Amino acid sequence: MKTKDNVFSNSDITVTFDPCTCIHSDRCAKELSNVFQDSVIPWIDLDGETNEKIIRQIKKCPSGALQFYYNKNKEVA
Numbered sequence: 624m625k626t627k628d629n630v631f632s633n634s635d636i637t638v639t640f641d642p643c644t645c646i647h648s649d650r651c652a653k654e655l656s657n658v659f660q661d662s663v664i665p666w667i668d669l670d671g672e673t674n675e676k677i678i679r680q681i682k683k684c685p686s687g688a689l690q691f692y693y694n695k696n697k698e699v700a
């Protein structure tokens with residue numbers, strides 16, 4: 624897995640996190656703690672779950688701070 628500041632990639636998807644938009648609901652960490660780990664750096668581990676589950680969780684982010692795109696498309700989904 625590759626990581627840059629607030630950008631996390633595996634071979635298929637890239638996840639971006641905007642800390643200014645996050646409202647700290649902790650929903651991601653509570654519901655998918657294998658991936659979103661607020662006490663670890665890097666805090667998003669894309670090896671922790673399937674892409675399908677990660678994407679489903681990102682879509683539940685209430686603020687939109689979490690976004691993703693498929694690497695083959697390079698577009699924010």
Ligand code: SF4
Binds near residue numbers: 647649651652685688
């Ligand atoms: S679910 Fe979204 S708003 Fe809530 S803590 Fe995670 S990134 Fe922030």
